[in-house]
Amino acid sequence: MADKLGVLVHGAGWVSTQHIKAFSNNPHTRVVAISSRKLESARMRADEAGLKDVGIYNDLNRALKHRGVDIVSICTPQHVHPENTVAAARAGKHIVIEKPVANTLAEMRRMRDAVRRAKVRTIVSFVLRWNPLFQTIKSLIADGALGKVYYSEADYQHHVGSFYKGYVDWHSAKRGVSPFLVGGCHAVDAARWFAAKGEFEAADPIEVFAYKGGWRKGKTIQYNPYQFRWERSAVGALEYDDLEVVLVRYGNGVVGKTAVHFGSIMPYQFPLAVFGDKGTVKDNRIWSHIFPGQHDWVTIPSVMPDSADVKHHPFQGEMDHFVDCILSKRESHCNLEDAIKTHEVAFAAMQCYKTGRPVRLPLLR
Numbered sequence: 001m002a003d004k005l006g007v008l009v010h011g012a013g014w015v016s017t018q019h020i021k022a023f024s025n026n027p028h029t030r031v032v033a034i035s036s037r038k039l040e041s042a043r044m045r046a047d048e049a050g051l052k053d054v055g056i057y058n059d060l061n062r063a064l065k066h067r068g069v070d071i072v073s074i075c076t077p078q079h080v081h082p083e084n085t086v087a088a089a090r091a092g093k094h095i096v097i098e099k100p101v102a103n104t105l106a107e108m109r110r111m112r113d114a115v116r117r118a119k120v121r122t123i124v125s126f127v128l129r130w131n132p133l134f135q136t137i138k139s140l141i142a143d144g145a146l147g148k149v150y151y152s153e154a155d156y157q158h159h160v161g162s163f164y165k166g167y168v169d170w171h172s173a174k175r176g177v178s179p180f181l182v183g184g185c186h187a188v189d190a191a192r193w194f195a196a197k198g199e200f201e202a203a204d205p206i207e208v209f210a211y212k213g214g215w216r217k218g219k220t221i222q223y224n225p226y227q228f229r230w231e232r233s234a235v236g237a238l239e240y241d242d243l244e245v246v247l248v249r250y251g252n253g254v255v256g257k258t259a260v261h262f263g264s265i266m267p268y269q270f271p272l273a274v275f276g277d278k279g280t281v282k283d284n285r286i287w288s289h290i291f292p293g294q295h296d297w298v299t300i301p302s303v304m305p306d307s308a309d310v311k312h313h314p315f316q317g318e319m320d321h322f323v324d325c326i327l328s329k330r331e332s333h334c335n336l337e338d339a340i341k342t343h344e345v346a347f348a349a350m351q352c353y354k355t356g357r358p359v360r361l362p363l364l365r
Ligand SMILES: NC(=O)c1ccc[n+]([C@@H]2O[C@H](COP(=O)([O-])OP(=O)(O)OC[C@H]3O[C@@H](n4cnc5c(N)ncnc54)[C@H](OP(=O)(O)O)[C@@H]3O)[C@@H](O)[C@H]2O)c1
Pocket: 010, 011, 012, 013, 014, 015, 016, 035, 036, 037, 038, 039, 041, 042, 075, 076, 077, 078, 080, 098, 099, 100, 125, 126, 127, 165, 166, 182, 310, 313
């Protein structure tokens, strides 16, 4: 075996810059190939990162045959993730899958079955699990600082538009599908994460009820929160409702809520709240029985989940954890099987819009 695990990064866009950086920094991995739809995109990423001697491809199946590939990092748009994952699993590679993993339950089942058959390791990029504030809150919960958690809430408040390159796919009902899938799955995952007591454990959703609404569906008008101005979408109207609100009941008795906005008129925010019978966390503020003389919130100085910029996301922590899982032959807490539980909340919400009734989970048996 080579001295380092070889990484193939597939889909040479925005998020791939951070996957390449994280795997280049990890002492046990080396980026050996980059593939994309266009050769020049793959080449540009290699040049930017100063990578010499890397294979450059515009075809995943040929790239998978590149010498020394152990891990495939899938950074393509969401509608391509299922076929990419199945191909990588069949080739026997460990896989990083960007969120959302798939646009339908059937695709998710195919991916799960291919990964099970191939017995490869996976991680899905719910990268906020490595955010320092998330780690602090999880450690507080595991230490009993909040007592028994009974309610967990995470919201995703964003205004997506054609100022993001990926919006060319995200705005479409076929390729983006819903706010929960495109970006809100991060918040669903966060609420699951804080609903479980274990430091490296997320709770199992067992029932979902949801509403959708908002104001942007069918409109091309968008608010650019980077330039503080209204403009027209360069790629067409948003084809689905821009607000989804979901209530989740977990197997351990915790109740949760997530609201996902794609039309909020403000800079990006990701508010959190966790309530226990001995304390409460609101973002980076804590009220706890471990501070008996407390008469105001204790504020934890930390890195907040308050940016949509991939440069701000803790991909290094995620990839270091995954490499460690591969080397120590153990599963990640954020593997495909676990991520399916997060995605099922989004699919259950869609079922609920049709029936108006609560939906029992799991959906995939
Ligand atoms: N975990 C996170 O926090 C996070 C953050 C941002 C994005 N993401 C996710 O990462 C994924 C990519 O997002 P992004 O913002 O990086 O998008 P992006 O900038 O549009 O990059 C996607 C790249 O994939 C390539 N591509 C498109 N279709 C392809 C195909 N059929 N086969 C091969 N390559 C193809 C395109 O390459 P060419 O230039 O060659 O056409 C494009 O550059 C999405 O699922 C997104 O939700 C996750």
